[in-house]
Amino acid sequence: MMSFNALILVALGYVVFLFTVAFLAERRAAHGHSNWLTSPLIYTLSLSIYCTAWTFYGAVGYAARSGLEFVTIYLGPTLVMVGWWWILRRLVRIGRAQRITSIADLVSSRFGKSTQLGMIVTIISVIAATPYIALQLQSVTLSFAVFAQSEGVSWDQPDFVASGMWVAIGLAVFTIIFGTRNLDANERHHGVVIAIAVEAVVKLCALVAVGVFVVWGVAGGPGEMLNRIDQSEIVLWNQDGGRWISLIFLSGAALLCLPRMFQVLVVENADERHLHIASWAFPLYLFMMSLFVVPIAVVGLDLLPAGSNPDLFVLTVPLSEGRGGLAVLSFLGGFSSATSMVIVATIALATMVSNHIVVPIWLSLQGNQHATMSGDVRHVILLARRLSVVGILMLGFLYYRISGGGTALAAIGLISFTGAVQILPAMIGGIFWRGATGVGAAAGLITGLAVWMWTLFLPSFGIDAIISQATFESGPLGVSWLRPQALFGVDGLDPLVHGILWSMLLNTGAFIVGSLLSFPAPLERLQGAQFVNVFEHSSAAPAWSAAATGAEDLLIMAQRIMGSKEAQALFTQEAARQGKAGYLPEVTPDFIEQLERVLAGSVGAATAHAMIGQLIGGSSVSVEDLIAVADEAAQILEYSNRLEAKSQEQERTARALRAANDKLTALSIQKDAFLSQISHELRTPMTSIRSFSDILRDGDMNTAEQGRYAGIIHDEAVRLTRLLDDLLDLSVLENGQVELREQTGQLSDLLDRAVRAAGMHDGVLEIRRDHACEQLTLTTDLDRLTQVFINLIANARKYCDAQKPELVISVKRDGDRYVVDFSDNGSGIDPENQELIFEKFSRVADGSKAGGAGLGLAICREVMHRLGGEVTYVSQHQGAAFRVRLPHVTAAVALEET
Amino acid sequence: MSRKPTPPVFLQRASYRQRRIRDAAKLVPFLGIILLAMPLAWSSGAGEEAIDSAGLLYVFGAWVVLILLTALLSSLMRADASLSTKDTPEQ
Numbered sequence: 001m002m003s004f005n006a007l008i009l010v011a012l013g014y015v016v017f018l019f020t021v022a023f024l025a026e027r028r029a030a031h032g033h034s035n036w037l038t039s040p041l042i043y044t045l046s047l048s049i050y051c052t053a054w055t056f057y058g059a060v061g062y063a064a065r066s067g068l069e070f071v072t073i074y075l076g077p078t079l080v081m082v083g084w085w086w087i088l089r090r091l092v093r094i095g096r097a098q099r100i101t102s103i104a105d106l107v108s109s110r111f112g113k114s115t116q117l118g119m120i121v122t123i124i125s126v127i128a129a130t131p132y133i134a135l136q137l138q139s140v141t142l143s144f145a146v147f148a149q150s151e152g153v154s155w156d157q158p159d160f161v162a163s164g165m166w167v168a169i170g171l172a173v174f175t176i177i178f179g180t181r182n183l184d185a186n187e188r189h190h191g192v193v194i195a196i197a198v199e200a201v202v203k204l205c206a207l208v209a210v211g212v213f214v215v216w217g218v219a220g221g222p223g224e225m226l227n228r229i230d231q232s233e234i235v236l237w238n239q240d241g242g243r244w245i246s247l248i249f250l251s252g253a254a255l256l257c258l259p260r261m262f263q264v265l266v267v268e269n270a271d272e273r274h275l276h277i278a279s280w281a282f283p284l285y286l287f288m289m290s291l292f293v294v295p296i297a298v299v300g301l302d303l304l305p306a307g308s309n310p311d312l313f314v315l316t317v318p319l320s321e322g323r324g325g326l327a328v329l330s331f332l333g334g335f336s337s338a339t340s341m342v343i344v345a346t347i348a349l350a351t352m353v354s355n356h357i358v359v360p361i362w363l364s365l366q367g368n369q370h371a372t373m374s375g376d377v378r379h380v381i382l383l384a385r386r387l388s389v390v391g392i393l394m395l396g397f398l399y400y401r402i403s404g405g406g407t408a409l410a411a412i413g414l415i416s417f418t419g420a421v422q423i424l425p426a427m428i429g430g431i432f433w434r435g436a437t438g439v440g441a442a443a444g445l446i447t448g449l450a451v452w453m454w455t456l457f458l459p460s461f462g463i464d465a466i467i468s469q470a471t472f473e474s475g476p477l478g479v480s481w482l483r484p485q486a487l488f489g490v491d492g493l494d495p496l497v498h499g500i501l502w503s504m505l506l507n508t509g510a511f512i513v514g515s516l517l518s519f520p521a522p523l524e525r526l527q528g529a530q531f532v533n534v535f536e537h538s539s540a541a542p543a544w545s546a547a548a549t550g551a552e553d554l555l556i557m558a559q560r561i562m563g564s565k566e567a568q569a570l571f572t573q574e575a576a577r578q579g580k581a582g583y584l585p586e587v588t589p590d591f592i593e594q595l596e597r598v599l600a601g602s603v604g605a606a607t608a609h610a611m612i613g614q615l616i617g618g619s620s621v622s623v624e625d626l627i628a629v630a631d632e633a634a635q636i637l638e639y640s641n642r643l644e645a646k647s648q649e650q651e652r653t654a655r656a657l658r659a660a661n662d663k664l665t666a667l668s669i670q671k672d673a674f675l676s677q678i679s680h681e682l683r684t685p686m687t688s689i690r691s692f693s694d695i696l697r698d699g700d701m702n703t704a705e706q707g708r709y710a711g712i713i714h715d716e717a718v719r720l721t722r723l724l725d726d727l728l729d730l731s732v733l734e735n736g737q738v739e740l741r742e743q744t745g746q747l748s749d750l751l752d753r754a755v756r757a758a759g760m761h762d763g764v765l766e767i768r769r770d771h772a773c774e775q776l777t778l779t780t781d782l783d784r785l786t787q788v789f790i791n792l793i794a795n796a797r798k799y800c801d802a803q804k805p806e807l808v809i810s811v812k813r814d815g816d817r818y819v820v821d822f823s824d825n826g827s828g829i830d831p832e833n834q835e836l837i838f839e840k841f842s843r844v845a846d847g848s849k850a851g852g853a854g855l856g857l858a859i860c861r862e863v864m865h866r867l868g869g870e871v872t873y874v875s876q877h878q879g880a881a882f883r884v885r886l887p888h889v890t891a892a893v894a895l896e897e898t
Numbered sequence: 899m900s901r902k903p904t905p906p907v908f909l910q911r912a913s914y915r916q917r918r919i920r921d922a923a924k925l926v927p928f929l930g931i932i933l934l935a936m937p938l939a940w941s942s943g944a945g946e947e948a949i950d951s952a953g954l955l956y957v958f959g960a961w962v963v964l965i966l967l968t969a970l971l972s973s974l975m976r977a978d979a980s981l982s983t984k985d986t987p988e989q
Contacts, residue, residue, distance in 0.1 A: 083924075244937060
């Protein structure tokens, strides 16, 4: 038989072992070897904190008293796990997308990052968890007492209290060391998770070992065991269907709502795919934990003297059979169950208390001073968390002490569950129903809390402890329908079922009615959409306007929460993403949102929101923001208008390009036509020259004939020369190589010269002029100008198709310039050709009539361009009319005189 | 603001199979509720009518069925497709 002191040594050794494991895991994680730390196996094992000492020891006692009913506590979680696709998958995704740190954070985040809701949920959780922690302390001290008694030492109340205190202190130390080391809850507590995984294995092994011993060692095989069960006094099934269903519901809901379960299920979840494995592995674990419960209870009832505490059969059966080692293993199993639950529950609750109660109060005490102004926030939060750990354990210990650790405590496990489950309507409503509002959630939570307190929690202290016997029997102040165990006159229900039923009904009712009647704030609606549509949305609610906040202020604040290295890394990364050098990025709404989410991982959404709110100023969705949104819409509108204008411009350009292209195509066709024309033009004189020179070579003719033929050859040669001259002239003009010889002369003289040179002496074309108007003195290249006039007059002579051709040359003043119009009485030029006549090689009419090669007008245009004037076709005129806009006139004496 | 592309109405054989596995996974808890509600129909009390170890075996048997079914469906489910892609409704 093992001595009590040796047991203490074993327990201490086990604790040292856990410390070592946690320490090594933390170190490995710090070195980046965290692969196996985040495996689905570890995840599943960490879920096993659901099985506390109350289930480790208490399940057997429960089975001894109520038969199969104990199994409901495991069946509820099994149903939730196998139905993971419905709720857990969604919760885990939301937890990761929104960086949720606790269940209070979830509710607070969902309903517009409300501080008040976070507080309410935290308070409910703490009240519900305190008795449960007390229960764990009790079970550990009881198991110590069993060993002490087996040595013949009888423990008194002070011994229990003292050992309870030492256990509480030890747990506080472990939790503070491994649970509040890092601030970012998303970094996860590797040490703690590994330690509880080890403990999960220990407690499973312990229970299975005791079970195997009982079935094969004591009963002699499974068949024998079943016979013994049939013969035992245990009533396996009593037909209280209400309890069966209620408890399955209760335990399933508790899996989701207990802060410690939320911590391991959602917050410590490293990979959503772990749910795949855990969905069946965790039910398997629960199955193994409960498989041997009934056999142990049956054998315990058989072996041990009547009146022994069935809650301790797991310990006392091996002890009574003289299996000291097995008893120690079983003790370690119970110890593991208790400690792992207390550690995780304390971490979860401490996170909630510090994030949703201490920090908001501290922030509001800071008043208008910025969160950055006074000291290190990081330090404050960690301190708050450590103090919360101590406070919560102290509460549990005090509860244990005050309640006296009697059997009353054993009954409180389910009552505690019911308290925690009050969060369920707000949580489920929040993640599935966009219409759920903060007002509704608060109404439901407060109603649920009140009903739970009245019907279950306060009565649990016993009659006359807090609620008097009279109140139990006739209701407060004689209002009988408010009797704590018969609300609204519903009598005859099991008190627990009664409490669960009414608290959940009224809670859900208040939640739904409150939600239907109220209108959510903008942020609440955004968050609601984010949560409910978490699989469609991936980004968080856009909230902050980029008000006048320096990136530096934000950096200072972030450093105080995240630590300077991480904060600077985040800021530098963002600056790099924005393409800025240095470490201070532009404060964009996106960046603020990202920063808020990172901070939320450390201090919770509501607090992060509030801290950034202090820096940015004002609430996140203000009138200014809405105006900004409206401005943005206006900007978008303006932008689209600009786009439209641009597209119109592009269309115009495209039209111009199309026109240019058409023109080019026409020109190309024209050029081809011209090339054939010019070859014809060159060949005609060449042909006559050749044939006449052939005739001359043959001789045999008189002198007159010779002279006539030589004359023809000469004329044709002149024509050729003129054609080549024109081509050369145009080429020179176009290349800008022409030299202008400035002279001064009279316009009338130029016109006289031109008329003469154009060969008007034959009288084919009658020319009308107004000599009075032509008395203008010009200073320009007169020869070139004359050339233009000659060309125009010659054109009229060639192309005017009137019966009696007539050319009017008139000089007019147009603005500060003078124009000379040459208009004939012919049929003019078709509009489609007006564009082309100034192009090279263009000849509108049939070329045979023309002496030139269509270069005249092109030369005119080039000349006028060089002289600083222009020549255009006047389309309004009936016949063909060309207008020569003269270069600047030095003296317009004549016109002004008349 | 472009509208989201509508998910395809008909799926390939493999995707179709995945969808049905997910459907099955969604139904498992309801099967569980039905199985575990059976004891409500049992008669109670001591004596001849008492539920003995057979009741115990039934409950644990149902439990094993649920575990095996979930394990089977989880292993059939393509991890990447089922969790990382959007849960697009079938039309």
